[in-house]
Amino acid sequence: MTLRLYDTRAQALRDFVPIDERNVTMYVCGPTVQSGPHIGHLQSALAFDLLRRWLEHRFGRVTFVRNVTDIDDKVLANATPDEPWWALAYRMEREFTSAYEAIGILAPSYEPRATASIAQMQEHIQRLIDAGHAYESGGDVYFDVRSWPGYGELTRQSLDAMEPAGDADPRGKRDPHDFALWKAHKDGEPDSATWASPWGTGRPGWHIECSAMSRRYLGAEFDIHGGGRDLRFPHHENELAQSTAAGDGYARYWVHNGLVTVDGQKMAKSLGNFTLAHDLLAERPARVVRYALAAAHYRSNLDVSERGFDEAAAALDRIDGFLERAERVAGDAPSEIPEAFATAMDDDLGVPQALAVVHETVRAGNTALGSGDEEGARAAFSAVSGMMDLLGFAREGDGSRGAAEERALDTLVRSLIAQRADARAEKDWATADRIRDLFADAGVALEDTPDGTVWSIDG
Structure with missing residues (x-):
């Protein structure tokens, strides 16, 4: 079966055909490191970790880029005299890395910081100015949305129905919807947060960062762009416009994960209804957190609850219990991936259906063990081991018992x-x-x- 993914731009399932089958390329918007990660950050990172693992299984190699936005209005706002913005950003970046590693998120092929690609951002802005799609005004540079007919195509919106861009002082804009590519230095902002440019000292806007970094590490056109559903507008809409207006093919597939909700409301720092990853991982084993966050389809919203984590713990205990029992008769049986599991994963990364195959195989394996069917138990052990390893649920480490303790x-x-x-x-x-x-x-x-x-x- 051909892998199919839901493409936000097409608003349809599409067969996934990479530019180069020997090297799938994927860019995912990483965190803005103004504060520590919450459950929503873990869920989003996990969605693309699972996709990456499946792509590696299907194609062999994936070049995976996830950026770090370490210069931004929010980072500057959260800095203090005792902890400047760059120190805060680095500390928070380490918290994200620690949380990702705890639940088994694979490290990216590249993880660039925005501040390391300022030159590439300025080059991209100049290309837009030269093409007539951006303009300078008082040291700021804006993207001229009315100069680009394709603006709005990602989210299927008409320009006049959109909210004005609120990312910069509107006085210098030709149109309220124009968004900032470069922001002039303002009184009160630290000198360390400014860079020289052809338009005066300043810093990049948020949207230009991802366009420049994805091009730098993956080229003008790449396979998949990923991120949370809340990034579709304005962030990804603006990325698509400023990249294609500059002449780049940009992303061939746009993949967005659903959100984590609490009582039906989006979990967000701005709403104050979030649970920090650090607190969650102090209360629950990391493998349980990974399972609970993976149990819903990546495009669905996940409403977090204590019951969900309890059910995840019970499910892992059943799987681990079978593997521990079956290992005594299976020995070094090689891992295998059942066809039903592959079919589920190929169908828009159907992890819930894939987990159902895991549990069906566990039940069959337990029946084989109970009846003395060693061949059946061995086959089930091989399949369950293969599926769990592919989904990133190693039995050792990440909160499970180590080999010596076992x-x-x-x-x-x-x-x-x-x-x-x-x-x-x-x-x-x-x-x-x-x-x-x-x-x-x-x-x-x-x-x-x-x-x-x-x-x-x-x-």
Whole structure:
């Protein structure tokens, strides 16, 4: 089956055909690092991590770029005399990296900071001025939206129905919808946040950053541009206009993830209804967080709840329990990817349907173990291992037990199982019951099979 992705620009599912099948290229808008990451940031990063992993499985190589916006109005606003903007940005960037790594987000191929591509931004702005699509006014430079007939095509909006751009002083604009490409230095802003330019000292606007950085690292045309649904307008609309107006092909597919909501309302720092990633990861194992955020389709809104995290923990316990039991008979069986799983992932990254295949295979594997069907158990183990590895759910690390702890626990449990068997053989029912109750209190489930008693964590 051909991989299909929902393209926001086309507003339809499209067969994915990369420019170069040997190297898929993808750019994802990264964080503006004015403060620490919340659950919504994790969910968005995870959506594109899952897409990247599947693209690597299908095509082999993916050049994945995710930027860091380290110069912005919000970064400057949150700086203090004791922590200048560049120090705040770096500290917050490290918090994002730590949270991403905790839930198993693969590191990008490149992760450029905006401040490292100022020259490329200025070059892009000059190309727009030369082409008649941008103009300078009092040290600011604006994109002339009425000069570009395609403006509005990403979000299917007419220009006159749009809200005016609120990213710069409107007095220097020819049209209220024109947006800033370069912002002149203002009184009260630190000198360290300004760069020399042909239009005077200043700093870049937000939108130009991604156009310049994607071109620098992926070329004038690349396969996929990703980001949250809330970035479609004005950010991505402006990116598309300023890149195509400069003569670049830009992104062939636009992929947007849904939002995290709380009681049906978008989670956002500006609304004050967010949960910081640090606090969530202090309360829940990282693998549980990853599973809970992956369980909804990437284009759907995810309403977070304690119940959702509890269900994720129980689901992982069931999967891990099977893998631990089946590993005893599977040995070094190679990983495999079932056709039903691949079909789900090829259908616009259907992770919820793919997880359903995981659980169906776990149930079949448990049945095989219970009936002594070692071949069936081995096949299920290979499939579940392959699917979980591909989805980024390693059993070691990221909050799960390490190999040494696993071996130690297995030794202790097996010792108690042997003591229980001896007690039952000697009709010492009090001792047998005491050991049974100890297992129950610890959440350990026992199953007597023709080959002996096996144990698992009771999910």
